[in-house]
Amino acid sequence: MAGNWLEAVELTSSGRPVLLPSEIECSLLSAVDLECEDLPNFPNLKSGILTLTTHRLLWVSDSSSQGASSAIPLASISHIFSAKKSLKSIFASPRIRFQLSVSPDGRVSNSGSGSRSVVVTMVVRGKGADLDVFLTKFWDNWRGRAWETGNADVTSGSESVSGSTSSGLYTKEGTVRMVGVSGILRKEQEMWETTDKSLQDAFQDLNALMSKAKEMVMLAEKMRQKLLSGSTSQPGAAEDEELGSKQEMQDWLLSVGIISPVTKESAGALYHQQLSRQLADFVRLPLERAGGMINLIDIYCLFNRARGTELISPEDLLQACFLWEKFDVPVMLRKFDSGVMVIQNKSHSDEEIFARIKTLATKPDALRTGISASDAAITLGVAPGMAKEHLLTAESKGFLCRDISPDGFRFYINLFPEIDPNNVYLVKDYGVYDTWLKVASASR
Amino acid sequence: MQKLGDYKLPQFFNYPPYFTLQPVRDTREKQIQLWKELILDYCRTQKIFVIGLEEDFPLFSNPVIERSLSHEAREAFLSILVSDGRAEWLDKRHRKCLILWHRIQEWANIILNFVKENGLEDSVMTVEEIRSGIESRGTELHGIDRTILMRALKLLEQKGKLAIFKGTTADDEGVKFSI
Numbered sequence: 253m254a255g256n257w258l259e260a261v262e263l264t265s266s267g268r269p270v271l272l273p274s275e276i277e278c279s280l281l282s283a284v285d286l287e288c289e290d291l292p293n294f295p296n297l298k299s300g301i302l303t304l305t306t307h308r309l310l311w312v313s314d315s316s317s318q319g320a321s322s323a324i325p326l327a328s329i330s331h332i333f334s335a336k337k338s339l340k341s342i343f344a345s346p347r348i349r350f351q352l353s354v355s356p357d358g359r360v361s362n363s364g365s366g367s368r369s370v371v372v373t374m375v376v377r378g379k380g381a382d383l384d385v386f387l388t389k390f391w392d393n394w395r396g397r398a399w400e401t402g403n404a405d406v407t408s409g410s411e412s413v414s415g416s417t418s419s420g421l422y423t424k425e426g427t428v429r430m431v432g433v434s435g436i437l438r439k440e441q442e443m444w445e446t447t448d449k450s451l452q453d454a455f456q457d458l459n460a461l462m463s464k465a466k467e468m469v470m471l472a473e474k475m476r477q478k479l480l481s482g483s484t485s486q487p488g489a490a491e492d493e494e495l496g497s498k499q500e501m502q503d504w505l506l507s508v509g510i511i512s513p514v515t516k517e518s519a520g521a522l523y524h525q526q527l528s529r530q531l532a533d534f535v536r537l538p539l540e541r542a543g544g545m546i547n548l549i550d551i552y553c554l555f556n557r558a559r560g561t562e563l564i565s566p567e568d569l570l571q572a573c574f575l576w577e578k579f580d581v582p583v584m585l586r587k588f589d590s591g592v593m594v595i596q597n598k599s600h601s602d603e604e605i606f607a608r609i610k611t612l613a614t615k616p617d618a619l620r621t622g623i624s625a626s627d628a629a630i631t632l633g634v635a636p637g638m639a640k641e642h643l644l645t646a647e648s649k650g651f652l653c654r655d656i657s658p659d660g661f662r663f664y665i666n667l668f669p670e671i672d673p674n675n676v677y678l679v680k681d682y683g684v685y686d687t688w689l690k691v692a693s694a695s696r
Numbered sequence: 697m698q699k700l701g702d703y704k705l706p707q708f709f710n711y712p713p714y715f716t717l718q719p720v721r722d723t724r725e726k727q728i729q730l731w732k733e734l735i736l737d738y739c740r741t742q743k744i745f746v747i748g749l750e751e752d753f754p755l756f757s758n759p760v761i762e763r764s765l766s767h768e769a770r771e772a773f774l775s776i777l778v779s780d781g782r783a784e785w786l787d788k789r790h791r792k793c794l795i796l797w798h799r800i801q802e803w804a805n806i807i808l809n810f811v812k813e814n815g816l817e818d819s820v821m822t823v824e825e826i827r828s829g830i831e832s833r834g835t836e837l838h839g840i841d842r843t844i845l846m847r848a849l850k851l852l853e854q855k856g857k858l859a860i861f862k863g864t865t866a867d868d869e870g871v872k873f874s875i
Contacts, residue, residue, distance in 0.1 A: 622712065653723050655712040657763055664713045668726040673733055676706040689707055 258295065258322040261310050266532035266581040269303060269310045269321065274398070274438065277514070279304040279389045280522045283377040286311055286322070290370035291354075297322060299377065301522065304389055306398035326394050328352050330369060332387075346383045348374040348390070434469045435513075436560055437462060513562040527568060528575035531555060532583055535595055539583065543633055544600040548573070548585075548593040588641045589648065602645060608632060609646045613665040614684060619691045622655055622662030700754050703738055706730075715763035717772055731773045736782060740797040745841035746786065747774065747793045786843070794843060803840070803848035808857065810837055811873050822870045823849070 262270040271277070281304075286297035297320070303310040309324040331351040354368050376383060441462070514526040531551075538554050539546055548569070556563045564572075573585040573595065587593050612631045613623055629639035643663050646652045652663040670685040672678050679686055698705045708714050708730065718724040738744070738755050747753055749770050757764030765773075774793045777783035781799060786792040798806065807826070811817060814831050821829070827845060832838045837845075849871060852858050859872045 647723075648720050650720060650722055653713040653718050653720070653727075654716055655763075656716045657712065662712075664711070666723060667708065667711055667713075668718075668723050668730070671706075671708055671726070671730060673726070673729045676708070676730065676733060676737075677704070679707055685708075688711070692710055 258324060261312065261321040261323045263312065263321055264529070264533045265536075266529040266579060267312065268526065268529040268533060269312060269323075271305060272307055274401075274434070275305045275307045276438065277303055277305050278393060279386050280526065281376055281386060282522055283314070284311065285375040285377065287373045287375060288370055289373075295320070295322065302374070304386065304393060306393050306396065324352065324372075325399065327397075327399050328354075329394055332391060332394060333371075346376045348376070348383070348387060350374075433465065433472075437465050439561075513559040515562050524568065524571045524575055527564065528572040529579065529581070531569070531572045532576060532579070532581040534558065535583055539595065539597055545586075545594050545596040545634070545638065547635065547638060548595060551595055588645065590641065590644060592637070592641055594638070594641070602642075605632065605642050606646050606649065606651055609642060610651055610665070613652060613663065614687070616691045619665065619684075619688045620695050622664045624660065624662050628663075698760065700738075701742070703741055706734065709734075709758055710761050712761055712763050715758065715761075715765055715769070717766065717769040728773060728776050732777055732780070732782070735773065735777065735795065736797045739795045743839060745795060745844060747795060749774070749791050749793065794841065796844065798836075800844070800847050800851055803844055804851045806836055807848055807852065808875065810835055811875060817873055817875045820870055820872045822868065826871075 264270060281302045283299050284302040285299060286302075288294040297311055297313075300311045300313045300320075303312070306326075308326060311322045311324075313320040329350050330353045333349040333351070349371055351369050351371050354370055514523065514530045534555055535546070535551055538551065542550075552566060552569050555569065570593075573593075576584055582598055583595055584598050585593060586596050608631060609628060612618060612628060618627070623643075625636045625640035625643060628643055629636040632639055632642065634642070643652060647654060647663065647666075650666055650669070653666045653668065655662045655664055665684055665688070667685050667688055670680070670683050679689055698709060714727065714730070718727050735747075735755065739747075749767065753770075756770055771790055774783055774785075774790075777795070778785060778793070782796050784794045784796065786794050810826075810832065816831070823842070823845065826832055826837060827840055827842065828838065849858065849860060853860050857873065857875055859874065861870055861872065863869055
């Protein structure tokens, strides 16, 4: 970590920074070094991804997803130097310099009222980054002072929601932040603020709506806290009604979305990489509900629904999934022999599925008439299309074999290995062949 | 136990996947092996020499479980028999298959034994006599497929055990043994 000089950034399991409430990503730069000559104990921050948000500058090491990370609150920046246009700067890597106020012991203070000032240099080694655009956004965000309004929200929020942590609608594990309503609202607000001030009066109603929406978001947060505490503290005493409403709430919360979706605009060249990480964070919850494996198409729908207006193309989704191989994320893309692609947990085991399929296929009814994809879907609790993939995989492993007849496509437990080709009339009086024979002859 | 005429069928004849060509390699190999044994054994006991793929063949369907082999499966099983030397296609379009439950060499040995047992070492017989004459009655040669018999005789001719001489018609073809 970055020593005691800068505070560390909390990272999700896929290596994306956990954002503060109402914090939004604005721009990303790759291969950025942070240097400070004024401080001897300044950490070694070489070649990382720098994320500019409305609240902070986040530096995350490039080399590994769980590596070093540091955050500089924009509040602590006292001055941003404009870029020097000299002959030398044409050949060297572009640099952005800004002044930080720090406390006497060398810590970056959040308030921006530190006693010392140090100059930090950002060296951008990455190619193709549009530095001017970044600098403009940097200035805008610094001047925008979004953290001041944000802080006010948090304080008022924690007053109404007694005992809630200040992490707001965000969970520490980095699961989906379900405050898309507020995300959309914020966008609305930004647009609205940039339009002519004279229009403000005409939009009094919108203001009123917004304050109502804020209450709604607060309510959502309250419900969520309740859900979280309920699911951990008393799972045994859960009544049916409460369970039902919980389910409903979770469905509802799931559908309200992602507050700060990664976009091409904000991430630029790092788009797919960042999208990939965000997707990895996102799929955890749907995966859990789907039993560890979920169809790519389903995820596409859920993900885009969560993103609201910032839709991604199927191609982008596929790209993002392919990139998982390069990151240390707990999920993976899997392609079945039939070409169907699914997302599954890395810990997901086919063995368990096979065991359940085998149990199903050796039940008396199944021995007699075989099992269909829908039978397996009911037992495994997955969609029939997915169940069929499992059955086909089990078949390819030799656990099952198929029967195609006018009645349809069914699977039977594989008896072929138990039959002795040198004595076709022999039935060992143990094993599944014998069981099948008893069941089959009893039915006739 | 289920029977086909007087033929005793194995238990797995009622196993529905037995009648669907299995796509997985290991399973398919075992299935093919079981079909090969069954076809050869059935043909041997029933004295069947030719299987027509487009005709009804009792072994290829099971009315009890309402399953029958597809044309593709029939051809696959017979093709394996052909590649094992236990069958031969009689036409290019693979509609008729000659089943060799004895290989040609084995048939040739059977003919030699038959000749020796009947003391025919230096005599002359027509081909028809070998297939349906009094001497062959009760032996495996009785009712043998003409194509197989001619192939076996030709093999013996190459080895100098006999001479085939042609008559005016196919019925007149004869052999002179010289063992």
